[in-house]
Amino acid sequence: MGDPEVHVRRLWRHRGAAVPGPRRGPQRQLDLDEILRIAIGIADRDGLAAVTTRSVAALIGKTAMALYPYVGTKEDMLALMQDHASAMPAWDDPEAGLPEALGAWAEALFEVYVAHPWLAERPWSQASQGPNEQDWLERLLRILDRWDVPPQARAVAVTTLYATVRATAGTAAAYAGLDRSGMEEWSARVAATRTVIPDFAERYPLSTSLQPVTPDWRAAPREALRESVRLLTRGLPGA
Template identity: 65%
Template sequence: MSAQEHVRRLWRGRGTTLPTPRRGPRQQLDLDEILAVAITIADTEGLAAVSTRSVAARFDKTAMALYPYVGTKDNLIALMQDHAVAMPTWADPGAGYADDLLAWATALFDVYLTHPWLTSLSWAESGQGPNEQDWLERLLGIMNRWSTPDATRVTMLYATVRATAATAAAYRRMSSDDTEGWLERAQATSRLIPDFRSRYPLSTALPPVDPDWRETPRAALTRAVHILTEG
């Protein structure tokens, strides 16, 4: 599949139309339905479980039958990535820079938390589609409105949202056995290293970001946005 064909799929309905085969049988599948199935697999089983074969099997098709719709697996992942980050609708609070920025960051955080596999994709794997571009444009619009456009702030904010969402998703995956194991190790450390607090006085005296450790990532994101706007 050529780059042009892939871009036409990414931007379908947003300036381009889907390429159609010049010959052969009429297409029977819908690209949005294919991506919805692929995203469901990634959400429930992880990104490693996604392949053209596994997705095609949900439609009782072969991997080769899926190729005219999505191309290679890399093409499929890029299409999934952009499809999954479709921006929800929300109104900027308008009360201040920090509030508007936090509304943007929280919305993206929730998208990442819904589709945690998104945070496993590197920055170099941008899907380059319209939905991703919508997020950046919305962010820059907020910064321009408050006269604070800054590429460094943009990078810092994206990195913070991704990192906190990835941590929150990891916390969600923890079972009761995982939690108990962590507590057992912490208790064993206290018994075996009785001077642990005196060895590390600064880190052990650091107050928690949130009383509930499961809410720490979201609370940390909120605090980070305020620090960023104060700076």
Template identity: 65%
Template sequence: MVTNDEDAHVRRLWRHRGTTLPTPRRGPRQQLDLDDILDAGIAIADVDGLVAVSTRAVAARFGKTAMALYPYVGTKENLLALMQDHASALPTWENPATSLADALRAWAEALFGVCLAHPWLTERSWSQASQGPNEQDWLERLLEIFDAWDVPAEARPPALTMLYATVRATAATAAAYDRLDGREITEWTRHARATAAHVPDLGTRYPLSTGLAPLTPEWRDNPRAALLGAVRLVAAALGATDPHP
């Protein structure tokens, strides 16, 4: 059975796709805009992470109390889900018709960009999917690519799992790299040098892992390079046919 809270939350999620926002039956007339509230929460999360987001912190941006925010967003978990879908709005791009690899790369790079702009999105587990329209748009767009290139039905679930997981993991790593300061980089370098000094035969013990060539000359670019390499591997494994005319 759908509760009143669930009904209100779904109406908020789909407010730009045909549903009407719930309004309080009593009390003062609403003075805030839901999009503005979510933009404020996203701004906090972008700078300080999800740990800094609370109904109190968001409400304070408007000179309101946490309780005053409840009629607009519901619970804190509802607020986070609304923020998640709002921040996941699909950017505009054309699916390349040149190859499956090119089409998947365009999709993956677009999602990578959104996750990098809002690193806290990768902190939300798949079990916390918002079930909102913007997140649904990403899945539909990916399946449209699979459909256009005749990807077999049985290959689609594992392929989309690999693509989503790789985008999330590489974006999270890239964001972590961006947050590293000079002190942390120096500490990492010192640790590497100490390991080399105390374990001089590391290369002999682990010849394969120590022999891996870097993906790019600049280590900060490695997550994106890894993503693009993974996309090529997935596309090759799918063995898709020509797109429909």
């Protein structure tokens, strides 16, 4: 990582932090938001592995070194992308109760992760500590506080909700990426398993009789998220 203070200033540039200009050479000619928009576009289209300072710079008509004064190292750039892509949309917290309020928060974050599937590839140990990601956590804690969830139960609720959103959104993104050939391959494996293991259902009676969350498999991740939130709130003290 480059200079930590400069990196934090870049993260918080829209919340009052001043970003220093280049120490030498021409003054800033590139826009950090535009750089991040291009980098996020690459990640959305081709995956996180395709994002390099070189690939981003090429689309701007610059060299990789020319980006350094704006984004820092590659890891700095990935953290900036992560926070930039995590901007929270506007919505009103439902008044009906805790399950509805948590459900609205979870589905809003779910949509962000579905729009940017690579966000789930970034481990929690690489949280950006930027303002947009912090907004999500603060909003969630305010919901728990408003509905009088005891402080000792909040950390578990936070971890469970984030993990569930990431997992279900990742599955939804994978489903969205399945084309006809992918479905045919999956169906062929199912048929082959039944042929090779004819007593499969007898060996695994509970697994094979498991009822789906919804008949529409593409909608299953979102519905699983909704049901998970309902289950979680039932177990929260004070809910």
